[in-house]
Amino acid sequence: MILGFLCIIVLAGGSFWAFMLFFGGRVLKGITIVIEEFVAQSSVLMLGLCIAVTLLLMKLLASRRVKHPKQYYVLIIIGFSISGLNAASLLATPYTIINANEEFNDAFGINWENSIPPNIQNCFLPTPYFFSSHFLSIPERQISVETDVLFYTGENITLYFDVYRPIGPPSELPGNGSIIINLHPGAWMSGGKGTWNMISTSKYLAGQGYVVFDIEYGLIDWFEYGAAAPDTPEYVMGNFTIEDQIRHVGIFTNRCESEFAATYGGNLDSVYFMGRSAGAHLAGVAGLGYNYDFHNTTFSPNMKVKGIIPLYPPSAAPDALLKENRTMNPDLYNAYDLAHLADIQDPPALIFQGTSDGQVWIERVEKLEADLESKGVDCCLLKFPFAGHANDFVLSSNIGQVWIYYLERFLYLTQ
Amino acid sequence: MRIQNKQIKYLCIIIFVANISSIILGVLHYFIGLNIIIGNIFSILIVISWFLNVGLIIFDEYKVDKSSILGKKINLLGYGFLFVHIIAILLLVGGLFLLNANWFSPLLQYSLILTGFISFFTYGAIFTYFNYKSLDSREVWKFE
Numbered sequence: 001m002i003l004g005f006l007c008i009i010v011l012a013g014g015s016f017w018a019f020m021l022f023f024g025g026r027v028l029k030g031i032t033i034v035i036e037e038f039v040a041q042s043s044v045l046m047l048g049l050c051i052a053v054t055l056l057l058m059k060l061l062a063s064r065r066v067k068h069p070k071q072y073y074v075l076i077i078i079g080f081s082i083s084g085l086n087a088a089s090l091l092a093t094p095y096t097i098i099n100a101n102e103e104f105n106d107a108f109g110i111n112w113e114n115s116i117p118p119n120i121q122n123c124f125l126p127t128p129y130f131f132s133s134h135f136l137s138i139p140e141r142q143i144s145v146e147t148d149v150l151f152y153t154g155e156n157i158t159l160y161f162d163v164y165r166p167i168g169p170p171s172e173l174p175g176n177g178s179i180i181i182n183l184h185p186g187a188w189m190s191g192g193k194g195t196w197n198m199i200s201t202s203k204y205l206a207g208q209g210y211v212v213f214d215i216e217y218g219l220i221d222w223f224e225y226g227a228a229a230p231d232t233p234e235y236v237m238g239n240f241t242i243e244d245q246i247r248h249v250g251i252f253t254n255r256c257e258s259e260f261a262a263t264y265g266g267n268l269d270s271v272y273f274m275g276r277s278a279g280a281h282l283a284g285v286a287g288l289g290y291n292y293d294f295h296n297t298t299f300s301p302n303m304k305v306k307g308i309i310p311l312y313p314p315s316a317a318p319d320a321l322l323k324e325n326r327t328m329n330p331d332l333y334n335a336y337d338l339a340h341l342a343d344i345q346d347p348p349a350l351i352f353q354g355t356s357d358g359q360v361w362i363e364r365v366e367k368l369e370a371d372l373e374s375k376g377v378d379c380c381l382l383k384f385p386f387a388g389h390a391n392d393f394v395l396s397s398n399i400g401q402v403w404i405y406y407l408e409r410f411l412y413l414t415q
Numbered sequence: 416m417r418i419q420n421k422q423i424k425y426l427c428i429i430i431f432v433a434n435i436s437s438i439i440l441g442v443l444h445y446f447i448g449l450n451i452i453i454g455n456i457f458s459i460l461i462v463i464s465w466f467l468n469v470g471l472i473i474f475d476e477y478k479v480d481k482s483s484i485l486g487k488k489i490n491l492l493g494y495g496f497l498f499v500h501i502i503a504i505l506l507l508v509g510g511l512f513l514l515n516a517n518w519f520s521p522l523l524q525y526s527l528i529l530t531g532f533i534s535f536f537t538y539g540a541i542f543t544y545f546n547y548k549s550l551d552s553r554e555v556w557k558f559e
Binding site for chain 2: 052127132133195198396
């Protein structure tokens, strides 16, 4: 009796998971915009769970098969249907791959795959998706990790970074020591380096020969959006605005140029800004605004930015998080608006976006892509059907694997 | 078409081999890395093994006489298989999500993943073996 009840609860959970897959957190809002972050990347496992409990129900209700066959078979059909709906994200994987190939064909020409030499291809994922890796994860290469390196003290905060880099000479790997400056998510007011900034992706890229700096920036302590990430460090909180956060990123670029690139073997002639959510907006401002007059003293002038990688990016800063609002100071607003910052000299962009994202809507990201392309920026938008916000957390999921497959190729093609 | 004892025996052997092969390739996955041929074979093998294991559970549900002592045992083992299935999934979810946690030991992260993966196929192999061994007991099966 209790077991049957538990099975029904799991199936109810499976129905909710399926609902979230199709509609994301946009419909129900509230806590569901946080829950959606876990849904698509665990939906294959939810599929397995729902099938297991349906089979369990079959066994528990075996006596009803003869006495009440209609009830029995309806329940079993419902169980398998819920399981099937949870397969939506997995079944959409071929579409994701076709779409990603088309984006790469547009950006790099139809022969882009042939321009990657075989010895480099051997270092990459051989195929966009292995079902086996979904469960066993992607094997890690030996890398070096150094955490909590101080790069800034002032304004009552201290800022640290973690660095992930290859063991051995990066020149023998696809990354060739290119630097990736990785900015964490958290709605400009929470989160932090490490766990919230997808350690497994940083490790993977370090194994490919990239020097990944996962950096902190000052967080806005007076802003509240949803729920703050649980382990947000207190020592980065302050009375900041987005201008300050970009300034902190700029401080890092200057210190990277003068010290960290040499210390960790990073190549200043090939630098990428990568970020997630709010961090994606900051990465976009840094990568597209590098040559924009408003920001010309912010970043190190001796870095060559080769690409930006915004994942689920807001296209502009919320008015309230700048020192002056859009009406009072339109120039200030424009200096943090990605579409406005873009020009033909800007590096290419690779964007990750889930179609069920309830926090950063797909329509807005599609508009951002169109705006960037209209300004002459090569842009690849990788759309992941049924994925919500932050759905690159599990590197080996059907979403994570496809993302990594194209990310490593984008990085190599744009170096 | 009548199902014969011999056909089920062959099927059990196939399921047993599929389970054991999945375990071996699961361990090799970490040593030989990602290879397109082995990776694809492994992916197909996992799907086939899983479907065959689930198929065997459903088959037992319809064809095992649970009033016999051995039938009861097979039925209980079937429950055990589904519990292991659920626990394995929870371990896999935990392990895969925790790969990003800087406060969790990598050894434990991979232990969770491997335990989840191996326990499922090991129990599957044991369950299949028990089915195979009991196929000669006429009082257990309804198909002859």
